[in-house]
Amino acid sequence: MSATDEYLTNNTAYAASFRGPLPLPPSRQVAVVACMDARLNVYALLGLGEGEAHVIRNAGGVVTDDAIRSLAISQRLLGTREIILIHHTDCGMLTFTDDDFKRRIEEETGLRPPWAAEAFRDLEDDVRQSVRRVTSSPFVPHTASVRGFVFDVATGRLSEVK
């Protein structure tokens, strides 16, 4: 049985006690941008209830153009106002460089990716970089509460990056 099939079996149990539908706009008007890392259960670590907040995730929790697209839709069409950015300790993005990663792909496939891999060297610096990318974007209108955090995968604790 594949992992996908096992998760589908889990979903049947989930649906059995499910109560819906909730409204489309996030009730707490929050958008979270976090790393895709498997150890970040974003709902649990923030105590998010279903329907409360948009959750945007990618490799690194980096504020890419696609994260800006999602935040623009989140704020302009669905009314969110606060943004929470979450990076974490022991992140895979600290273990390689863009140049190496893209060169390896090019050697294997013959094609160099047109995108930046967005690896970074310093966790807190990259949180600050992400905050600045949000606050300087002309497409994200509400930037009064854009706060960045590091999640510690050993302790489960969020620390704010100032």
Next chain:
Amino acid sequence: MSATDEYLTNNTAYAASFRGPLPLPPSRQVAVVACMDARLNVYALLGLGEGEAHVIRNAGGVVTDDAIRSLAISQRLLGTREIILIHHTDCGMLTFTDDDFKRRIEEETGLRPPWAAEAFRDLEDDVRQSVRRVTSSPFVPHTASVRGFVFDVATGRLSEVK
């Protein structure tokens, strides 16, 4: 008290009973790509355990270049093999068009976004489009198990799109 501050209080309670750290590579070798919608608690609806699967999310659960970047890192550096794509009923992406959204932003800010908004008209068609974007990408090496689903926000149930 802001919503962000309330979530930080929740995190203190989460950390008090947290046990870590788990290893960096996802233990079930799965990557999920899902919509950012607030009603999709991806860990709960699939019964994912912490540390099992990467979770990539954006507006629509669309396979953008940034999702491909994340999947490339997930498979090439962190060993995932199966991909689960999740769209959902009552999606905000069905309520607007790219042209309207980008024109409104241009009227308000004077700048037209350089990215596609990725709105879509048909949920199942867009799931199929997303599956094809993954399977046709030269940068995602493992495409033997790429399966697409619609999550019903009324019932909590996943339906596979063939």
